[in-house]
Amino acid sequence: MALKNPIGIRYLSGPRLRRAVVAGAYRVIGSSDILDRINVFPVADSDTGKNMSATMWTVLQGLRGCRALSVGEVAGIVAEAALRGARGNSGVIMAQFFQGLAEGLAGERRVEIRGLARALGQAAARARQALACPQEGTILSAISAFAVRAEELAERLGDFVPVLREGLSAAREAVRRSRDILPALREAGVVDAGALGFLRFLEGIVHYISTGEVEEVRRTGPSPQSPQVKVRFNPASISFRYCTECTVKGKELPIQRIKAALSELGDSVVVAGSPSFLHLHVHTNTPARVLELARGFGKTAAEKVDDMWAEHAEAYGGPKQGHIALLVDTSCDLPDHLLTRYRIQIVPLRVRLGDAEYRDRVELTPRAFYERIRGVETSGTSQPPPSDFLEAFEKLGRAFQHVVALVLAADLSGTWNAARIAAEELKGEGIDVEVVDTGTLSAGLGLCTWAAARGAEAGLDPRQVVQLAREAAARVRFWVGLPDLSPLGRSGRVPWVAGWLSGRLRVGFVVSVGQGRIQPVAPAWGVRGLLSRIVSLAVEPLGEMRRPAAIIPHASATGVAEALAGKITECCHTGRLELHIVDASPALGVHAGLGAFGVALLDMGWAEGRIAELKGRG
Structure with a gap:
């Protein structure tokens, strides 16, 4: 029988935590439409509701049939399920919140309000640590407001009901203020979708502890007083096209190093989990590079790439x-x-x-x-x-x-x-x-x-x-060292006979690339010969450049590329060389062959001067 009046709760057990999380999850799922509708930040792609709902469904599946009695064990099950099935920016942050909560409750059979408040503080800190660039006015602010208020009241109140109710009020105020903090939300006339999703989760929990009821899933939708969302079609605001996610399993995963590496490839970086299991999220233009990087740290799963251009275009239109x-x-x-x-x-x-x-x-x-x-x-x-x-x-x-x-x-x-x-x-x-x-x-x-x-x-x-x-x-000067010409001969870039002879005699060639042509420059025997020839060709142009920029591409020849980088650096006496080593595009590697390497040079000092001239004419 459902209880209609608030009930006093002095401790939290495993079964109670399970029912509370289920109640909160259902409330989020029921709010999916409104969360999608107000999704503006960081990208207006109308998917926060779908992503948070998907995250909550995996939590519900993880709790299905759960008979654990200890609060620590239930919290661990919730965190593991959320990390494996999280979707989107806010979903991954929620998963990290659950991870921090599980860490704070680990080993506990049951917990009083002071113990839960400490665990909530740890959960809020862990959620913030997951982001490369934490942003106020988002779900983080709602989580922090809830945790801080709970810790303030836990010392003098022993009852879960008033503490969580007051925490809910603090989170609600943080959600309201999000519109004043983030310009994108203020312009659209909405609050942050992720923050509202967390608020809905808390509302479900407080409703349960106040009444003993777990609401069935239903679409709550916006209230009649909700303002019209003012979002313009603006793909220019989407600097990084692909929302890319995966999980990584390994030992002693270097969380900070992974976070820094992902930040080099895009924004909205979230790294949630523990040193043995992580869920990665990033907005990027090179999703394959993100997934390759992740595979370098451990075994990946749940790889996902969503096109945010397409999602934004489907939802909006404008100037x-x-x-x-x-x-x-x-x-x-x-x-x-x-x-x-x-x-x-x-x-x-x-x-x-x-x-x-x-x-x-x-x-x-x-x-x-x-x-x-x-x-x-x-x-x-x-x-x-x-x-x-x-x-x-x-x-x-x-x-x-x-x-x-x-x-x-x-x-x-x-x-x-x-x-x-x-x-x-x-x-x-x-x-x-x-x-x-x-x-x-x-x-x-x-x-x-x-x-x-x-x-x-x-x-x-x-x-x-x-x-x-x-x-x-x-003006670019670009030379490539080829172990032999046979790949170019097969593709028709050089006469077939030249390619065949080069392969038979094991003679390498340095070729120049530019003006629409690939032209043999000089033969060379062995990698050292190719390296020496390219360096000799680069010396004179480098001496004439005020601010040389160099890119060294290679086709699976890292050691040689690094040696070439050292030689180029020695030849440059300006002290202003900017040099990068990259994996060569397959468009070059297929025709140049494995082991090929090269260097392209351009005077960025010339480029700066030319830009100034063109601006002056404009």
Whole structure:
């Protein structure tokens, strides 16, 4: 029989905790629609309700059939289920809250209110620690307000009911204030969806401890007084396209190092769990790199990649917000942190390994490509279909006034033509797209993209950014050392006979890449010979550069790339060299062969001066 009046509760047992969590979970699930509707921060993609509900369903499944009597054991079951099944930013933070609660209640058979309050304080701290960049006005503020108020009252009140009720009031006030803290919420006229989800969880618990009732799942929806959500279609606000998640199992997982590594690849980084089991969440433009990084730390599972562009486009529509969007194909070898910093979007080339095909950098990283290529008889790359460029141009065109696409050499691939066809199709739709044939690829394309990104950041107009990119591409010096020419011979980039002879005689070649051509420069025997020849070619250009930038791509040749980096550094006497080593795009590696390496150079001092000149003319 349900109790209609508040009941005094002096201790919390395992069964009571289980029923309380079930009550809270049902309240969150029943609020899914309103949480989706007000989802604005950090990305307006209308999925907070779905994600928090999915997290709570896994908790309910974990508790199904649970007969544990100790509060510590039940808390552990809840945390484990939440970490395995968490979805989205707020779902993973909730999982970390449960993890902290489980740690605080570990070994306890039952607990009084003071013990629970201490565990709540630990849970709030752990939730905050999970984020690379904690943000007030979010679910974190609601969790902290609840925990702080509970700790304040627990010392003088021995009853769970008034303490949790007052904690609920504090959390409700934190949710209300979220609108004043975050500009995005204030503009939309809503509170934070994740914070409201946590509040709904608490409401379910307090309703249960006050009445003894666990509400059935139902859609609560917004109240008639709820303001109209004012959200504009603005893909420009989504700097990182893919919401990427997975779990990692291992021993002594370095949580802070993982968090820092993910921060190099995107934002909204959440790392929840313990040193033996983690749930990772990040918004990124290179999901394959995120998953590869995770696999380097332990055994991964529950890998998930959601396209937030598509989710945002499905929910909203509106005017253009940004000025210039830069886009490249994935033959571009630019370090991940620079792609991240300049918000450069990508269109993936297709990569073939045997009968399987992957989207480069989205489904397979270059490093994984080189690991797998040894086990297949055939491999290759192909251009993206025009539809891939069309989709990217349309989505960027809704948010940006201009789109500049920098693509690999038209004489080396059909990628430029695919991009051109897509751009032509959009001419009558008011989407301004300029497709630039850079005449290069790999690190050469990376350097001219870097220069263009700096120009766009400095405020150049689209015509000037395109001009800067073309001039930079013409000035890039790019040499690649090939163990032999047979891969180029098979692909038709050099005469077949030259490739065959090179393979038979084991003669390597240094080739130059640029102006739409791959040209043999000089033969060399062995890796040392190739390395020495490339360094000798780089000495003179380096001496003429005020602020040289160098990118060293390699096809599974890390040691040689590091040796080349050392030699290039020795040759540079300005003290202003910026050098990066990257895994070469499969677009280069397939034709250059395993073990290939190279260096591309561009004077960023020239780029800075040219940007200033162009701005002066504007």
